[in-house]
Amino acid sequence: MxxxxxxxxxxxxxxxxxxxxxxxxxxxxxxxxxxxxxxxxxxxxxxxxxxxxxxxxxxxxxxxxxxxxxxxxxxxxxxxxxxxxxxxxxxxxxxxxxxxxxxxxxxxxxxxxxxxxxxxxxxxxxxxTATRSIKxxxxxxxxxxxxxxxxxxxxxxxxxxxxxxxxxxxxxxxxxxxxxxxxxxxxxxxxxxxxxxMLRVGDWIEMPQMGADGAVIDIALHTVKVQNWDKTITTIPTWRLMSESYRNWRGMSESGGRRIKRQLRIDSATVRFLSDADIDRLERIALLAPYLAAKRQAVHSANAALGEGAAVPANLRRLTNIGTFRAYVQAYLQAHPGVHQGMTLMVRMLEPTAEGVPLELYCFTATTAWVQYEAIQGDIFDHLLALLPEFDLRLYQSPTGWDIRSGLQQKGLP
CATH class of the missing domain: 1.20.58 (Methane Monooxygenase Hydroxylase; Chain G, domain 1)
Structure with missing residues (x-):
């Protein structure tokens, strides 16, 4: 079978x-x-x-x-x-x-x-870190x-x-x-x-209303994930990125420079004119020599134009320590290898306030990396703070308990 x-x-x-x-x-x-x-x-x-x-x-x-x-x-x-x-x-x-x-x-x-x-x-x-997500x-x-x-x-x-x-x-x-x-x-x-x-994976964005401040790590259909600088993750609904404002730092990263905008508040009581001895002493600073030589030449040219014995304008005849310091800071930044020379670079004096005379540095570093940026900024202000006494200037600082105690002791009071 x-x-x-x-x-x-x-x-x-x-x-x-x-x-x-x-x-x-x-x-x-x-x-x-x-x-x-x-x-x-x-x-x-x-x-x-x-x-x-x-x-x-x-x-x-x-x-x-x-x-x-x-x-x-x-x-x-x-x-x-x-x-x-x-x-x-x-x-x-x-x-x-x-x-x-x-x-x-x-x-x-x-x-x-x-x-x-x-x-x-x-x-x-x-x-x-450089492409648009298709997720x-x-x-x-x-x-x-x-x-x-x-x-x-x-x-x-x-x-x-x-x-x-x-x-x-x-x-x-x-x-x-x-x-x-x-x-x-x-x-x-x-x-x-x-x-x-408007947004890519890897962009650094700030959205305070959502508690987001960090790098975009994922762009999905419904959500965008941001890894904050403290390594926490903030999840943002995608539609809120169109209905609300946020700051994208990609332009800074692509420009190659990161801005420094910080002030030195000079005690107005220390601002004064420079004497001839002060000028001679400061001429030994290499970065200041061209500036002081130009000022001397301007005085000489003014004397020649006005004639001997004529009054020379005060801004040519006498220099101030804060103006000379400002010129030094400008020359220092222009010679600093960590400062981007192709971007805006200036040192300006702002309106005096009850907390001193603000001297603002506005420039860009030659790198956008956070660690290097902070190091360059720290080196610049370390140097300038240490150099203030050379110009007989000091920073404004609110009186502390030690200041009051020292003043009372000088007066012979307990």
Whole structure:
């Protein structure tokens, strides 16, 4: 008795059961074979070609999920060959197989979107700190695939056309707009941020109302993550970056210079004219020699123009210690290797206040790195603070308890 004769001698429901078992076994074998071929043959071809589109389309995760589409296709193709299968069971199994096919195709396309994102972020010319993120578009694509896949799967399971479900969704558009309000706002904001190049991964931004002050580490569909300087993470809804203001420091980073804007408050009681002895002493400072020589030449030219014995203007005849110090600071900054000479550089005197005469330094360092910037700024002001006594100047400082005590002791009081 042959196997076929034995099989035909069985009852119809046993034949149907054995036929289904054989079909499922065949589906499993074909999947294993397809997965082996895809994961062992295609990667070799991909490495040999070494092109971007091959790395994306033939990504390992894409191939692995593509292999999982095969079993449901085998079931769809072979379900008609199962003998004595009840029509209702036939329709149910076929619909389930189609639904699984759609599900695996959606998962395969999701893996393809992940591969595109991974390839975009791993490019040398598109490093995370210098490129626009496409993560929001990838997430939106996944959401659209999930919605379409869910509609098709439900339509297949209930054995109805997807157009019927889509027409029902049209009537529910108002509810859908309310449910996906944040998604729509975030996507619109993400498109505007990307198209106008307003935000990139790696940008340093400040948004005090959200407690954000640090580098952007992730731009997604619904949220933007900022790693603050204390290593905490602030999550900002994407749409708020379009509806509210924030400061982006990328322009400073790309310019190559970082601003120094700080004041030295000079005690107005120490401001005075320089004597000839003071000028002779200060001429020994190399950075001041050209300035003082120019002033002497200006006095000589004024004398020659006005004649001997004529009154020379006071601003030419006598120099002040604070004006000479300002000239020194200007020359010092122009000679400093850490100061950017191609950007605005000036030393200006502001309006005197009750806290002294503000002397403001306005310049840019030749680096934007925070540590080097603070080091350069510290060196500049260390030097200037130590040099103030050479010009008989001192900083304004509110009286402390020690100052009052010293004054009382000088008066002979306890």
């Amino acid at each position: 042959t196997v076929l004769t034995l099989f035909l001698s069985l009852s119809p429901w046993m034949q149907a059961t054995i036929g289904l078992a054989c079909l499922l076994l065949l589906a499993y074998v074909v999947q294993a074979l397809a997965q082996y071929l895809l994961l062992h043959t295609v990667p070799r071809l991909r490495e040999r070609m070494d092109v971007r589109w091959a790395r994306v389309l033939w990504h390992d995760q894409v191939l692995r999920r593509l292999a999982r589409v095969v079993p449901s296709l085998v079931v769809q193709a072979g379900i008609g060959a199962v003998p004595h299968l009840d029509p209702v069971a036939f329709a149910v199994i076929r619909n389930l197989a189609v639904a699984l096919t759609v599900l695996q195709l959606v998962r395969t396309l999701n893996a393809l979107l992940n591969a595109i994102l991974q390839e975009q972020e791993s490019r040398p010319e598109g490093a995370r 929001s578009y990838v997430q939106l694509g996944k959401l659209a695939l999930a919605l379409i896949g869910a509609i098709v799967i439900v339509a297949v399971l209930i054995d109805r056309s997807p157009l019927i479900l889509l027409s029902g969704l049209g009537a529910m558009s108002a509810v859908l707009m309310l449910v996906f309000k944040d998604t729509i706002l975030s996507f619109t904001a993400g498109v505007q941020l990307s198209s106008n190049d």
